[in-house]
Amino acid sequence: MNAVTAVAHPNIALSKYWGKAPGLQNVPAVPSLSVTLLGLQTRTTVEVGVARDRLVLNGTEVEGAATARVIALLDAVRVRAGSTLPASVTTQNDFPTASGLASSASGFAALALAASRAYGLDCDAGEVSNLARVASASAARSLFGGFVELVPGEAARVVAPPDHMDLELLVCVTTEAEKELSSRDGMNLTREASPYYGTWLTEAPRIHAELRAAVLAKDLPRVGELAEKIALAMHASAFAAGVIYFSGVTTLLYQHVRRLRARGVGAWATADAGPHLKVITSAKDAATLAADLLQVPGVLRVLRAKPGKGASII
Numbered sequence: 001m002n003a004v005t006a007v008a009h010p011n012i013a014l015s016k017y018w019g020k021a022p023g024l025q026n027v028p029a030v031p032s033l034s035v036t037l038l039g040l041q042t043r044t045t046v047e048v049g050v051a052r053d054r055l056v057l058n059g060t061e062v063e064g065a066a067t068a069r070v071i072a073l074l075d076a077v078r079v080r081a082g083s084t085l086p087a088s089v090t091t092q093n094d095f096p097t098a099s100g101l102a103s104s105a106s107g108f109a110a111l112a113l114a115a116s117r118a119y120g121l122d123c124d125a126g127e128v129s130n131l132a133r134v135a136s137a138s139a140a141r142s143l144f145g146g147f148v149e150l151v152p153g154e155a156a157r158v159v160a161p162p163d164h165m166d167l168e169l170l171v172c173v174t175t176e177a178e179k180e181l182s183s184r185d186g187m188n189l190t191r192e193a194s195p196y197y198g199t200w201l202t203e204a205p206r207i208h209a210e211l212r213a214a215v216l217a218k219d220l221p222r223v224g225e226l227a228e229k230i231a232l233a234m235h236a237s238a239f240a241a242g243v244i245y246f247s248g249v250t251t252l253l254y255q256h257v258r259r260l261r262a263r264g265v266g267a268w269a270t271a272d273a274g275p276h277l278k279v280i281t282s283a284k285d286a287a288t289l290a291a292d293l294l295q296v297p298g299v300l301r302v303l304r305a306k307p308g309k310g311a312s313i314i
């Protein structure tokens with residue numbers, strides 16, 4: 001038996017991936033740039049040579065369709081390793097699962113790394129990232145730390161290290177419930193039914209390029225402004241297809257952040273496939289801002305996260 005444990009951290013996209021390139025193996029239609037988060041963690045152990053493939057997620061055994069992406073990733077690793085041995089996967093998140101906090105990103109990054117090492121593959125981080133991407137494209141970015149870019153058809157890569165610029169993310173948790181519509185289904189519905197999807201496909205790469213330049217220039221207000229703009233463009237395109245991840249609290253928080261900005265506070269908002277709002281700010285403003293956001297009705301907790309490192313074996 002060969003057991004390997006990996007840890008990986010979720011990431012939050014400053015410029016967003018939404019939609020897939022047609023006919024390819026889960027290749028994003030648009031480029032994205034994310035920050036890997038310090039302080040939130042998935043820990044995954046893969047043990048090869050057990051009786052059958054098993055998945056234990058947060059202490060509970062998962063069966064049936066919910067294991068499909070995990071088994072598909074194990075199969076991809078097994079094909080490369082020339083192995084047919086089953087494996088058990090035990091994975092634990094220290095933050096809410098499947099509710100828009102990117103648990104699939106850290107989960108599949110940790111799984112791709114632990115499984116490739118447990119089956120004896122000696123591939124580099126880019127190849128592990130490609131394995132993770134097929135399971136969940138945002139997971140490709142969590143293999144790496146700091147500011148990470150995923151461009152369609154290429155392996156994910158580091159744009160800048162964690163300490164590159166003064167930036168902190170405040171995750172306003174608005175529910176502990178799992179989301180009703182996965183990002184995969186949400187983006188497929190958007191492609192099929194949104195009259196604005198075509199506009200999204202042309203605008204997203206343009207905003208991404210500006211945001212990337214703002215990150216390299218360490219220009220926090222510009223990064224925040226562009227991150228807020230691209231997140232709203234993504235949600236607008238999804239909304240038009242009836243794909244609504246916002247709750248009332250998400251909307252309240254957006255308005256709150258805009259009012260704060262009007263008073264001169266450096267705070268910008270972004271949201272993913274769930275109702276939580278993520279606020280981009282500088283380290284010096286983070287404590288005061290976190291206390292303020294906690295006062296908004298419906299906010300359960302505010303998690304503070306700085307840019308952190310990529311996935312690793314422990």
Ligand code: DP6
Pocket residue numbers: 012013015016017018026032104135136137138139183184271272273
């Ligand atoms: C809104 O990576 O969860 O968080 O590849 O189908 O698993 P799949 O989708 P996923 O989508 C993430 C969407 C997003 C934006 C982002 O992280 O770039």
